[in-house]
Amino acid sequence: MSYILNRILSMLLTLFLISAITFAVTNILPGDVAMMIMGTQSNPEALAGLRESLGLNDPLLVQYGRWIGGMLTGDWGTSLVFKEPIAPLLLQKMTASGLIVLFSMSIALICAVPLGVWAAVHPNRWQDTASSSAALLGVSLPDFFWGIMMILLFARALHWLPSSGFVDPGEDLLLAFRHALLPSLALGLGLMAHLTRMTRATMTGILNQEFIRVARAKGLGERTVVWRYGLANAVGPVMTVAGLQVGYLFGSIIVIESLFNYTGMGWLTYQALLNRDIPLIQASVFVIAAVVMLANLIVDLLYVLVDPRIRLS
């Protein structure tokens, strides 16, 4: 219906704006692709010639158009650092990151939601204090700190899991899983803490509403009231918060993947930024922003399924 169409149109506009912003930011860089290819010590004439042939003297708008056109036809350029075409590189790395993002989100949601509800049901008692304090601690520690803890504990001390590297799940599922576990945990713990706090806040708000009192006045047991009546209303808001956190996750993977030498999107972007690989920076930043936006769109569309007020208006 029109709500969905509106959102999709909106998404297309945003995608366009994302590309524009990405292009603008990365092209403020002093020094350019030509210098990267030939090195800073090279012959100025040869440099000028290369610039000409690469089209770097054209107005920015034209360069931007060329970039967009290329993306639409499948040519995403070549990485200066890796000396490979960018598109297949992105695909491979995105799969790797996708794996740990989904994994960490699942771990977080599965643990956080029951915990948050439990805390909301026992406000200001030990259950609430304990879980809220733990959650507070969780959001206060930086992700990479968790990562370091994970490495120290599980890899170095206990030798249960590898502390670096990435394995394609297509090749060996179990090994891929083993490599993905620690990074996912490192990402997931902070996320779990945040989601617990959000769930608790949402549930507290819901449990203060009139229809909960009406449900109790009907004689329904507390369990039914909280876990059926209450939780059914919390799904939407919690889902929205989780969707927003996907954006945060894609930021954190830059640090976590570097820490674990897990060659995903974050690691790729970091390498690009470090080495000023402009074509790769442009492509990775654009893709990450696009994926985040897509995730939020999916959440919006799922919300329609969850909340009859939106479905039937």
Added chain:
Amino acid sequence: MLDDVKPLVSIDNLRVEFQGEDGPIVGVEDVSFSIAPGETVCVVGESGSGKSVTSLSLMRLVEFGGGKITGGKLEFASAGGVIDVAHADDDTMRAIRGNEIGMIFQEPMTSLNPVFTVERQMTDGLRMHLGLSAEAASARALELLKQVRIPEPERRLKQYPHELSGGMRQRVVIAMAMACEPRLLIADEPTTALDVTIQAEILSLINRLKRETGMAVLFITHDMAVVAQVADRVVVMCRGNLVEEGAVEEIFENPKQDYTRALLAAVPRLGEMRGKPAPEPMRLIGDDAAAPAPVLPDKPEPLLEVSNLTTRYPVKGGLFRRTVANVHAVEDVSFTINKGETLALVGESGCGKSSCGRSILRLSEPTSGAVQLDKRDIIGLGERDLRRAWRDMQMVFQDPFASLNPYMRLRDQVAEPLRNFDLARGSEVEDRVAGLFDRVHLPRSFMSRFPHELSGGQRQRVAIARALAVRPKLIIADEAVSALDVSVQAQVLNLMMELQAELGISFLFISHDMAVVERVSHRVGVMYRGRLVEIGTRAQVFENAQHSYTKSLMSAVPIADPTRRTIGEEMNFRPIPSPLFPLGHEPDPSEYTEVAPGHLVLKNTVS
């Protein structure tokens, strides 16, 4: 009541406490009364009286709100014998709730779970208490919906709460409470949030159900008129204590306690202004000498002339958020207010009375029409001139909590118009503000306070002082007393009439409360679905209503006199259609018949 009939409910020395920041707060101090089978007991009181807490204690729901029953007994005669609810365990209580005692609450808009269908919410209680199968429970739910006279009951079962109107939702809630044929129905302000006609329907529904099932009703309210219409016995509460109790006629005719007498004196009764030519302040207990009454000037001079005022709001939707429909909030409305006169605009929610007031001030921009204040056109004014025009007309808003800036001292808020319009400078400002505080009977020490330190009634006085600062010719009071307790309401009404008498201010008094309107107005206009359906002097409209809507509105208003019961068992009113129209719909212009000099009745059909 026969002495040997055992009471259904017997409350003895109930005491309820809440945990406050600085120690326990007593919600109910010492309350004792009883309810006989089949009788309606009304517990009445102002805010903070503890009336809701008492009813929640009977259901042991008060613990969920942080309260604790710290003393007394609550005996309920259930099917299995007399139980002391105060000391019953969870399982016993769950078996009683929704089964032997049903409860309905105040806010129909939030009483139903938004993500479950009506059917699901109605059947889960049934299946739990009565052990019915899914089909049997659905069939019973349908039966219940028919019992509460909901239109199209089969369709409603499958719908979600947001698809139902407020009145319909309240019927569903009542149906849920009646599901297991309870012995007692507790109704906590069930009609406070509803329009007058819907209130009458719900009250008559409760009356009918009571007669059909023989259940008793514990009715909590702050509205004495409702009490007069439905109660057998009355319990008056104040600040957690029981002040007085007795049969309803006794309480109304022969109140013994000062508090009860003061409360009753503050209640405007529909019909008591019959024969009186002008608005009259209320005779409140503790008021010395009769307050000044507004007197109309000999020659009426028009102050505000509204002609063909139309205000429409666009509704956006669809692709690209285009305008898909319009809300015709105000449609071709015309009236005049003379100097020193009060015109009341009455109607139910959505009729456009508030939009009308806002359009006159141009807080909402009108779509077309003319507004003239003292022969000066208001609609065409640019921003600067409009600001200057506000020196002559001001508004007092409904919500006393939201109409004052929480972060500004009261003195500054009242002084602002003086400074902005350059009406006073330097030390004169302070004097003028002090004078205004005196005028509205507030102590000067309040000037340096912040809004949150004052009560609702006090804040409303500050709002009036602020409006008075510019010495306006017209004050628009948009439901200005609706959010106040009865006794405070009466004081503020008296204040308004006093100001009119002394300063000759005209009022546009917007309200949904007919009894209040009868008290304060010279002339009355009735609005319905954006149109002015009837207008005339107060006597003409109240005693000789001509338009069908006015007549049905009058018949629905509860009268604060137990000897005149008008709320029967079958009251049905046509549902108010929404003023939403498709794009491009051009309604006919309003045409009126003059049934008496100054008494106009709309000819167009409005629904």
Added chain:
Amino acid sequence: MKLPAAFRTSKGLLGTALVLVILLIAVFAPMVIPVDWTTKMDMRARLSPPTWAHPLGTDQLGRDLMYRVLLGARTSIVIASSAVLMSIVIGLPLGLISGYAGRTTDNVLMRLVDTLLAFPALLLALTISAVLGPNLQNTIIAIGIAFTPFLARIIRGEALRVAQMPYVEAARTAGNSDLRLILRHILPNIMPAVIVQSTISLAFAILAEAGLSFLGLGTQPPDASWGLMIQASRDYLDRAPWTALVPGAAVALTVLGLNMFGDALRDALDPRSKGAS
């Protein structure tokens, strides 16, 4: 003056205490501790665990970790506060105009802000820092710009909410010009939300600075910051985990304190606790 109820909880007291302690350290530590105590390299005591001589251990160059961590407080706090201040300076007018000016302006501005929000804040900060060249000032700019969209959105939401309140309409009819309305009525009423949000943003800014420096795109040596210290410890995690734990704990305590303080602040400024009826 009685402390608001929200601060008399253990969370409120602890948070306030932590914040005060960190602030004191940030302000006074560099005045009290001579710089060379943090740069003095005791090569014999390299990577030594906590001892009496070095209560929190030493790093790979034999530098005392305790003094370094205390000194690093100022750097981290200065960067974080400057970044948050910058985001307020840009975001406040942006949010106010968007909330007050009218639907078209609002739509355009919010479209821009929403698009920026699709970029993860850390990614945005990293990119800006890489583009401008990583150093202390640019770290501030990078984090400041990255946090602006979120703050602008919150302020715009508050401005919208406040602009619809009856007291704003009443203030209009009291003759206030648009400017006076914004300054005297709208701004004071959105400040509580702004203050609470700033406190939370401050916590995130410290985390962001730590992350940026950890990746080498934040503060650079010789500026000492906690993120840099953690980065330096990466190669020595096996032998000397305290080289990472000490700065990590410093970040954690600061952020924890700010979060607790922010929570208590939010509860104290909750409009529901105002307006006794």
